[in-house]
Structures are given as structure tokens and as C-alpha cells.
Amino acid sequence: MNAIFVVVLAMGYVEARTEILSQTVNHMELSSEEMIADSIFEELKDEAAAQQEPWNPWASQFFPCVKEEYENTGLYELLLNMPKGAVLHVHPSAMGDYYALFDLVSVRDDCYFNPSYGSFELFMDSVPESEWLNVSEMLASAFDEAAMRDSLINYIVIDEDDEYLPDVWAEFEQMFGRVGGLFTDPAVAYHYIYQAMYVYALIDNVQHIELRAHTPSAASVEFYLGVVDSLAEQGIDISVRIIYCDSRYLFPGETIENFRERIVSSMKAAADLMVQYPGIVVGADVYSEEDKGATAFYMAPMMEEAREYSMAEYGFELPLFLHDGESSFPTGVPDSPVSLLGPYPGNVNNNLIDAYLLGVERVGHGIELAKLPELAEMYAEEGIPLEICPVSNQILGYVPDLRNHPAVPLMRNGVRISISPDDPAMFGYTGVTFDFTVAVLAWDLSLSDVKRLIMNSIEDAAMTDSEKDELMSLWQNEWDEFISFTIENR
Helix, strand or coil: CCHHHHHHHHHCHHHHHHHHHHHHCCCCCCCHHHHHHHHHHHHHHHHHHHCCECCECHHHCCHHHHHHHHHCCHHHHHHHHCCCCEEEEECHHHCCCHHHHHHHHCCCCCEEEECCCCEEEECCCCCCCCCCEEHHHHHHHCCCHHHHHHHHHCCCCCCHHHCCCCCHHHHHHHHHHHHHECCCCHHHHHHHHHHHHHHHHHHCCCCEEEEEEECCCHHHHHHHHHHHHHHHHCCCCCEEEEEEEEECCCCCCCCHHHHHHHHHHHHHHHHHHHHHCCCCEEEEEEECCHHHCCCHHHHHHHHHHHHHHHHHHHCCCCCEEEEECCCCCCCCCCCCCCECCECCCCCCCCHHHHHHHCCCCEEEECHHHHHCHHHHHHHHHHCCCEEECHHHHHHCCCCCCHHHCCHHHHHHCCCCEEECCECHHHHCCCCCHHHHHHHHHHHCCCHHHHHHHHHHHHHCCCCCHHHHHHHHHHHHHHHHHHHHHHHHCC
16 A cells, blocks of 8 residues: 555545645744735735736736736835845846846947848047947937837847747847946946946845956956945945956857867966955856857866966966756656767756756756756755846746746745846846845745745855855844834834
8 A cells, every 4th residue: 555645544634735835835933024015915915816817827927018017016015125144146248138228328428220130339539330220310310219219229129029949049148248338438338337236226126236247357356346335335335246257159250279278377367366355355256158169178178277377376276166057858757968168969958967066056046946856965065055036037948837836846845045136137137136026026925935035045145154154144134124114114
């Protein structure tokens, strides 16, 4: 006789079911005040659910098409006010508000648009070639200025019209090049990052943020620290850490040997900056579309070479925070011969195995871990965290229906996760509140679950233990105020 059936006979069906459920869903214990707030939280979830068609919920729809629906809920308003701890995964050039950025530069006489490439540029010192069109003149001469504005912004923001793009990643990555020319003016770059950090700290209620910066220099680090100092002078406090990143792509015209040299050089540069800015620059990463770039297995010797350098020169092993497991390929079967562009022709992504073997500090995304239960158990046992970016995962095509997000089974089986926004500027928003909102509704998270995710983000931040304790204490005070405010204003 089936053992489970014997238990059911002994306990009674309902009692046995309750026992299994208690072992499956492990909520944190809440205080009496938090339990009252949790009941309000559940009411707001129910109100949001009542606004949706049960057979076509927002979680199953392309996020840009339902962004306003999420935003117009009481749940979103509550989560906007909630202290969120740390954002551990965001790219600085895509962390802010591209709509506001466009409005800032489009009135300038030196802002131009190239229709052949869909790119923007600030020509501060010279007159552009004839193929470039002046943006302010385009807007002024347009029959419908608002429609022209929207059509231009569409080149740098993924919106509802992009739902059925044949290759959303290709469009997404081209956007970095299209918008990059707007940051050539240091004043524009400073304004953009300042406003973004302002929103995260003051509007979105984030206490700490870790930036995936592309090959930053010492000047770049000073730039970010300057923004933080300027905010602090205004009484707005947020702490920042920087993770040095480079692309896993083979660039046009780049030889394989050049690629290897570039990755090693970038990893060594990360170590150098860690010494120059201790406690600010915290490690290294590689990114770009994973399934079209070099595998972690291919790059492992390069990472180990850089670690040998950091150990010999500075006495520490370079920490790694790797983008891995952001894929739709099969996993967990033998690799075919590894090339620079991945394990073709088998189309297998086993990068999470190599991330584990490389002793990764955290993994960016890691959603493929759900396909490797034995490895997931190892991640859980070692406490290796995943930085989950739900809106990004849907828009880039990995999880079309967020109710089926791999983070849910991973979280329920003890893998540590936190919530981050990845590249929100290109997805039409800023901050991390939308990511929390979609996760709460798609995964039916309780207030206890959300609290655990936030505490994970602080515990898994790239900080010393004393810094984490200080950040946790700061967050706890704000959390207690949030709970009281929620109860008093319902």
C-alpha cells in the first residue's frame, strides 16, 4: 500500500493535506501587527485579482500591455511605499527613465537622430553628417508632435507594439547603442543617474543598490560615488556597490584570441579597481545574451587566470557575480564540443554548473536551475543566491506566463532569491516596485514571503557583516514604520 495513502488513513484526508501544505510553504513568523498588515495585503491582492479576467490574467500578458493596470492597483501603491532593502541586479545605463531622458535632450539644438540605425547622438562640438536629423526640428515640424515623440522613444523602449518581435533580444541590445550617444554629455549622464538614484532611494524606498557597470574606470566609480554624495547632501541616503562587467560576445572583427585576452584583462581590471576602491567595487561579471555568447565553461580558464593574478598581486580571490542560467535551452545533458558561442549543435546551457564550480557569490537570473533539481539542492545547501528579475524574464521571452516562473519552485525548495529590475528603463519603468507587484500577483506571495525576499537581498548584498547588520537595522526601522502606516491608513 502506498505510504502516503497509509498516512492519509491514519491522519484523515484534511489533516494530512494540511500537514503536507505546512511542509511545502514555509512562511516567516509574523508579529501581531504584521499579521494585521498581512490581512490588508491579502485584501489588496484580492482587489487586484478581481480587476482581471481569470482566463487572461495580467501575469500571462506582455508586461508593457498591462503596466498601467498593475500601476492602478492599491497593491502597487502599498508596495511602492514598502522599504525594499537592496536591489542587487540593475544596469546603470538602463536603470532610469528614458521618457524623461528623451524630454531632457530633445529640446537641445545638438540632439540628432539617425533613421538608418534608430540611434540618437549629442553633437556638441561638430555639425553631423547629412543622414542625421535634428530632433527638435523633427518635433516642431511634425503634424502630431506627441505621436512623433512616441515614435522616436519607441527606438529605445520596448512597448506594447514590440510583443511579437521575431528576436526581442536583438532589438533590446541595439537599444543600448541607440541611446548611448545621449550620455556623451557628462551633464546629461549625471542628471540621468542622479534622477534614477533619487527615484530608487526616495520614491521606490530602496536602501542599497548594486550596479552592473560595463568596464568601469576609476573615473566611472568616482562618478557614481559623486552622485551618492550629492544625494546625501540632500538628506537622501542610499549605499552603492559596483560589479565590473564585460560582454560574453565575440565582437565584430574580434578574434578568439582577442576575446580571451579581453575577458582576462577585464577580470584583472576588476581586481585592480577593488583594491583602489575597497568595499565599493566588489567583483566581476560577464553578460549579454547567454545563448549567443561564450559559455561559462569556455571562460572558466580565463576567470581562473584572473583569480591567480588577484591572489598573487593582492592576496584575495576575485569574487564572481555571474549572469548565468538566463536561457531557454535544455540543460543537464552532456555538452557537445564547446565552441566560443556555446555548446552547439546540442543547444545545451550548463552554465549554472560552472558557476557553482567557480564558487560564484551570486547568480544573475539563474532560472535554468529549476531544470537541474540536484544542482538546485546544492545551491540551496551552499546558500548561493539568485537575482530574479521577473519583468525582464518575461519581456525577453524566457517566461511568457509569469505564473510559471521557475523562481517559485526554487524558492519553495530553499534556494535563496531576491527581486531586482535588470533594465527597467528599456521596459518602460524605473525602480523595482513593478517587479515586486508582478511577483506578488503571479506567485501568490504573502507578506511573509515578501519580507523574506527583502531580507535575503540585504543578507546577500556584497557588504561586510557589520555593514549588513547596519543596513538590516535601518531597514527594520523603516519596515516597522511601514507596517504601522499600513494599518493606520487602511
